[in-house]
Amino acid sequence: MPRRIPLDERQRRRQHAAAQARLRSRRRHKLELYAIEAGRRERLLAERYGGLKPGVEDKVQVSVALGKLLRRALVALLNEEEARAEKM
Numbered sequence: 001m002p003r004r005i006p007l008d009e010r011q012r013r014r015q016h017a018a019a020q021a022r023l024r025s026r027r028r029h030k031l032e033l034y035a036i037e038a039g040r041r042e043r044l045l046a047e048r049y050g051g052l053k054p055g056v057e058d059k060v061q062v063s064v065a066l067g068k069l070l071r072r073a074l075v076a077l078l079n080e081e082e083a084r085a086e087k088m
Helices: 005-028 040-049 059-087
Strands: none
Touching: 040 059
């Protein structure tokens, strides 16, 4: 008779397998994942420029909005750098 794996152990294994798949996918696409600390100011900026709705506490939605904010900021910096280079 095969050994039965407890339900919580199966769930843990599935979650671990999904996490490993995400890690391999990021590596394959040469992406890095960084944890950032965001305070009140960053949250307000994410609400204003990242599309975050006020009062949302869902970590996924907050991280998506912070990612949008970061990408917009990086594009603005690159555009500013190009403008400076053209003036020279």
